[in-house]
Amino acid sequence: MDKPNWTSLGARFTLLGMLLCSATAVLAQDDLAPTQEPTLPEVQVQPPVDDAASSEAAESHQATAPLAEPFSANNPPNTLLGTERSYPNLSQLEFGQPGLFNENTGILRGGGNLFDSSAAGTIVTREILAEKQATDMFHALQNEVGVMMQRTAAGQSSPFIRGLTGQQVLILVDGVRLNNSVTRFGPNQYFNTIDPGMVDHLEVVRGAGSVLWGADAIGGVINVVSRSPDSQYGMCCGDYSTGEFHQYYNTADSSSYSRMNVEGWGGSMGVFAGGSYYNVNDLDTGFDFGRQPGTDYDQYAGDVKMNYLLDRNSMLTVSLQHFEQERLPRSDRFPGYPGDLNNSNTLSGARFFDPQQRDLAYVRYQAVNPNAWSDALTVTTSYHRQRDVQTRGVPTTRYQETDVESVGINAVSTKELAEGFGKLTAGFDWYHDDVDSPYGGAATGPIVPDDAFYERFGVFLNWGFALTDRLDVETGVRYELADLAGTPVVEVAGTPTPMFINPNFQDWVAHVGLVYEVDRDIHLVGNISEGFRPPNLDDLMANNPNVLQAGFDLPSLDLTPEHSVTYEIGMKTDHEKLRTQTFVYWTQIDDNIVPITAGANQFTKDNQDSSIQGVEFDGEYLLDRQWSLYGNYWYTYGENKETGAPLSRIPPQQGILGLRWRDRELRSYVTTYVWMADKQDRLDPVRDLSDERIPPGGTPGYATLNVRMGRSYGRHNQHRLSLSLENLTDKDYLVHGSGVYGTGFTARFGYSWVR
Numbered sequence: 001m002d003k004p005n006w007t008s009l010g011a012r013f014t015l016l017g018m019l020l021c022s023a024t025a026v027l028a029q030d031d032l033a034p035t036q037e038p039t040l041p042e043v044q045v046q047p048p049v050d051d052a053a054s055s056e057a058a059e060s061h062q063a064t065a066p067l068a069e070p071f072s073a074n075n076p077p078n079t080l081l082g083t084e085r086s087y088p089n090l091s092q093l094e095f096g097q098p099g100l101f102n103e104n105t106g107i108l109r110g111g112g113n114l115f116d117s118s119a120a121g122t123i124v125t126r127e128i129l130a131e132k133q134a135t136d137m138f139h140a141l142q143n144e145v146g147v148m149m150q151r152t153a154a155g156q157s158s159p160f161i162r163g164l165t166g167q168q169v170l171i172l173v174d175g176v177r178l179n180n181s182v183t184r185f186g187p188n189q190y191f192n193t194i195d196p197g198m199v200d201h202l203e204v205v206r207g208a209g210s211v212l213w214g215a216d217a218i219g220g221v222i223n224v225v226s227r228s229p230d231s232q233y234g235m236c237c238g239d240y241s242t243g244e245f246h247q248y249y250n251t252a253d254s255s256s257y258s259r260m261n262v263e264g265w266g267g268s269m270g271v272f273a274g275g276s277y278y279n280v281n282d283l284d285t286g287f288d289f290g291r292q293p294g295t296d297y298d299q300y301a302g303d304v305k306m307n308y309l310l311d312r313n314s315m316l317t318v319s320l321q322h323f324e325q326e327r328l329p330r331s332d333r334f335p336g337y338p339g340d341l342n343n344s345n346t347l348s349g350a351r352f353f354d355p356q357q358r359d360l361a362y363v364r365y366q367a368v369n370p371n372a373w374s375d376a377l378t379v380t381t382s383y384h385r386q387r388d389v390q391t392r393g394v395p396t397t398r399y400q401e402t403d404v405e406s407v408g409i410n411a412v413s414t415k416e417l418a419e420g421f422g423k424l425t426a427g428f429d430w431y432h433d434d435v436d437s438p439y440g441g442a443a444t445g446p447i448v449p450d451d452a453f454y455e456r457f458g459v460f461l462n463w464g465f466a467l468t469d470r471l472d473v474e475t476g477v478r479y480e481l482a483d484l485a486g487t488p489v490v491e492v493a494g495t496p497t498p499m500f501i502n503p504n505f506q507d508w509v510a511h512v513g514l515v516y517e518v519d520r521d522i523h524l525v526g527n528i529s530e531g532f533r534p535p536n537l538d539d540l541m542a543n544n545p546n547v548l549q550a551g552f553d554l555p556s557l558d559l560t561p562e563h564s565v566t567y568e569i570g571m572k573t574d575h576e577k578l579r580t581q582t583f584v585y586w587t588q589i590d591d592n593i594v595p596i597t598a599g600a601n602q603f604t605k606d607n608q609d610s611s612i613q614g615v616e617f618d619g620e621y622l623l624d625r626q627w628s629l630y631g632n633y634w635y636t637y638g639e640n641k642e643t644g645a646p647l648s649r650i651p652p653q654q655g656i657l658g659l660r661w662r663d664r665e666l667r668s669y670v671t672t673y674v675w676m677a678d679k680q681d682r683l684d685p686v687r688d689l690s691d692e693r694i695p696p697g698g699t700p701g702y703a704t705l706n707v708r709m710g711r712s713y714g715r716h717n718q719h720r721l722s723l724s725l726e727n728l729t730d731k732d733y734l735v736h737g738s739g740v741y742g743t744g745f746t747a748r749f750g751y752s753w754v755r
Contacts (some may be wrong), residue, residue, distance in 0.1 A: 091116070095114075097228060101378075110425040121206070122147075150165070154294075162636060198226050239264070252745075268308060269309070271305070272304070314366065328352060332692060382408045426459075428459040436451070452541060459479055593606075654678065659672055704742075705727070
């Protein structure tokens with residue numbers, strides 16, 4: 001197929017645009033001793049802080065909790081249902097955790113907001129998550145600009161950013177890597193092992209983020225920021241306690257999601273904790289066949305986070321998270337799958353993830369002005385375990401388990417230099433993965449060699465400064481090293497032979513970004529960013545019999561690292577009524593690791609140069625204080641430069657256009673929007689043409705009409721009722737490359753209570 005017609009594309013784009021810790025922390029420091037008398041009934045007030053800090057905290061909470069009595073005991077912080085403002089502008093959407101210690105906790109590792117950054121970014125707030133009634137991460141990030149959410153099975157989700165997914169998109173939880181050394185090529189399930197009920201907000205940066213975060217960040221980076229007890233409120237206004245309950249019900253799959261949270265602060269310590277249960281049944285699609293079999297599962301999750309103030313300028317955080325799914329079928333391999341063209345799916349070949357499990361524990365030390373060389377310091381030590389047991393057959397005839405334990409430490413420090421010299425951010429990351437791979441039944445071996453290990457280390461330096469009164473520059477450099485070892489089984493003269501390998505990879509990458517202030521409301525931005533991804537254990541060593549529907553991945557021992565360069569230019573507007581981001585980008589990936597055919601239903605991998613280019617636009621226009629017109633549009637074109645073929649699973653051009661109304665005082669909202677996606681018939685001949693998740697001839701285009709509404713009730717707006725009506729026309733559709741068909745007409749009912 002010919003390359004895109006950029007003139008036509010530009011016209012459509014213009015038209016749419018116009019329509020719109022560390023464990024060594026000093027634990028022996030004195031607690032903050034309360035010396036100030038209580039100013040509110042039954043509220044223990046903490047020691048006085050400086051007037052500027054107190055004023056800042058009060059203003060922040062008045063913004064986040066726009067109630068008549070924002071500091072009363074009945075109106076605790078953090079859990080209130082409103083947003084900072086009904087329609088926050090780009091400058092008000094800040095990266096990082098809420099509170100006093102947020103300087104280097106966000107995805108940019110140095111603070112900042114969407115408008116002043118050169119990055120192509122998105123922040124999905126907790127209010128947006130509530131309006132979406134997000135019961136999993138698939139729904140939490142769906143329809144955001146430049147991101148396509150794919151799922152091979154219900155209960156799984158794989159975000160595509162700028163045409164890339166899996167190993168080439170880095171996912172973080174509170175700045176700790178979710179990606180590990182067995183993260184697979186292409187779509188995988190791991191993003192959905194996060195409970196949206198614990199999420200404060202989502203941060204997305206599209207484009208290479210390897211300088212700040214290291215390997216895998218070629219297509220982009222997602223940082224999931226979890227909820228915390230509100231230290232800022234505790235220091236400013238005293239002790240508090242609160243609880244909340246959320247219940248959602250979806251008619252399409254008769255699913256029920258229940259989540260309860262508790263939160264409180266006392267003295268120098270605060271705690272946030274919660275747990276959820278999610279029961280899902282078979283999905284009713286918009287197709288004539290009705291419910292899709294193999295889309296049911298159970299899920300539960302729990303988490304707790306403790307913040308302890310060592311003194312007014314330092315804090316220790318301890319966080320624990322657990323997530324588990326049980327008896328989750330792989331939908332495209334279940335009997336009755338609508339895309340099963342040769343009726344090969346049988347109960348004896350049905351595949352399940354049972355269980356799919358994730359555990360995260362970390363200890364974090366944060367300090368403001370810890371010494372003369374640092375304005376803010378964050379040190380995190382972490383333990384991350386991801387375990388999945390893939391079974392086959394009813395009853396089970398074989399199983400293969402992959403259990404990866406990752407320990408890590410990362411540190412980042414920022415320092416404002418002398419006037420006119422800007423700010424330095426420096427840090428390092430170290431992670432070590434150990435793999436256990438038991439197997440049994442009819443399985444002939446593990447997917448990844450047992451006792452394999454993978455170790456990565458990186459150190460970076462980033463410098464932001466004002467070159468002129470209007471031009472800001474940010475530049476950085478990183479050194480990255482990866483070391484690994486394992487004993488995969490490979491064919492030698494037709495005989496399966498264990499072969500020990502111990503390669504290591506290293507590289508330097510750099511980044512430069514520019515922000516030019518046309519005026520106070522318009523910024524022109526540009527970035528040149530390098531990315532680096534060394535082969536991981538899955539690339540090099542996997543013997544995976546779960547590829548496509550009946551495919552088998554073989555080890556590829558001679559792979560070299562991927563190296564990318566992304567060029568992008570954009571414009572951001574942050575007027576009182578108009579907020580937009582527009583980007584055009586081009587990415588060259590040298591030695592891109594792609595699948596190649598090794599035999600009948602057998603695949604290995606090779607390094608082949610590739611390129612990806614596209615455009616992205618999202619914006620919102622405020623018609624008045626309560627009404628807004630909003631939307632986004634994005635287009636991606638990917639090509640294998642050596643074969644001339646399309647890259648696998650490139651998303652079709654798509655976007656949304658909507659109208660919404662929000663009443664800040666009543667906490668009410670109504671939103672209607674159309675989601676439109678074009679046909680995708682540019683298919684990779686190696687993996688796409690034989691993939692039953694993609695219909696013959698390509699994935700058809702579609703448009704769905706959707707409505708969301710909600711209202712809060714009670715003296716303190718402690719009750720909220722919400723309703724979402726999705727796919728009002730009952731349109732049959734399929735997200736490109738997904739094993740789960742699109743939801744037919746459905747109603748989502750929600751109730752939330754906050755004390």
